[in-house]
Amino acid sequence: MNAFNETEYLDICKKLESNGNIADVTIRYDSASYFNRLKSVVQRDRRGEVVFCVIRPNGKIVAITCTEYPRGIYRVPTGGIGHDEDILAAMFREVKEELGLDVKIRSFGGVVRIRFEHADDHVMFYSYIFILDETGGRLLEDASDDEIGEVREVDLGGLMEIVAELDAIKGKWHDWGQFRYITSNAVYRYLKTGCI
Numbered sequence: 001m002n003a004f005n006e007t008e009y010l011d012i013c014k015k016l017e018s019n020g021n022i023a024d025v026t027i028r029y030d031s032a033s034y035f036n037r038l039k040s041v042v043q044r045d046r047r048g049e050v051v052f053c054v055i056r057p058n059g060k061i062v063a064i065t066c067t068e069y070p071r072g073i074y075r076v077p078t079g080g081i082g083h084d085e086d087i088l089a090a091m092f093r094e095v096k097e098e099l100g101l102d103v104k105i106r107s108f109g110g111v112v113r114i115r116f117e118h119a120d121d122h123v124m125f126y127s128y129i130f131i132l133d134e135t136g137g138r139l140l141e142d143a144s145d146d147e148i149g150e151v152r153e154v155d156l157g158g159l160m161e162i163v164a165e166l167d168a169i170k171g172k173w174h175d176w177g178q179f180r181y182i183t184s185n186a187v188y189r190y191l192k193t194g195c196i
Helices: 006-015 032-044 087-099 156-167 171-193
Strands: 022-028 048-055 061-065 078-081 101-118 121-137 150-154
Touching: 006 087, 006 101, 022 171, 032 101, 032 121, 032 171, 048 087, 048 101, 048 171, 061 087, 061 156, 078 087, 078 121, 087 101, 087 121, 101 171, 121 171, 150 156, 156 171
Parallel strands: 022 101, 048 121
Antiparallel strands: 048 061, 048 078, 061 150, 101 121
């Protein structure tokens, strides 16, 4: 079922002195293929993800792409939270594995509770939004994973363009793009307005 753990969420808000935001979003897929893939991942080993907006010492935001993505498509990086894993521990672990960076938390944006639907079925997924300041490490060079193909450093306007490009993806990547639009747009909205 993958139920939302409100106590855990409130503990994070208290620890990080954040009022937090909760956004509820539904994505309805016409095709079963991507929905079934998401459902399988949740059932197997992932209750949600950390969305990590890393701000570099120059004030720019790290955006990533992978070799299999459509050409020119970037997004805010994310990493999985295991079913029994602490959310903050997952965030620090994933930033180090994916980007090779050490970070400190600037702010906790809150959580996007995403309901993925197809036909009469659904699955819940939770994206926890963190705004982070880079404190050390070498971008990608110190990463233990090699999933990321390339990074871009963008300002808020550049992030807005990335979000728009995710929303406009057509063809076989459309369903993935809608998911990644939600998470990258939550970061953009938080940086612009203070609310996801």
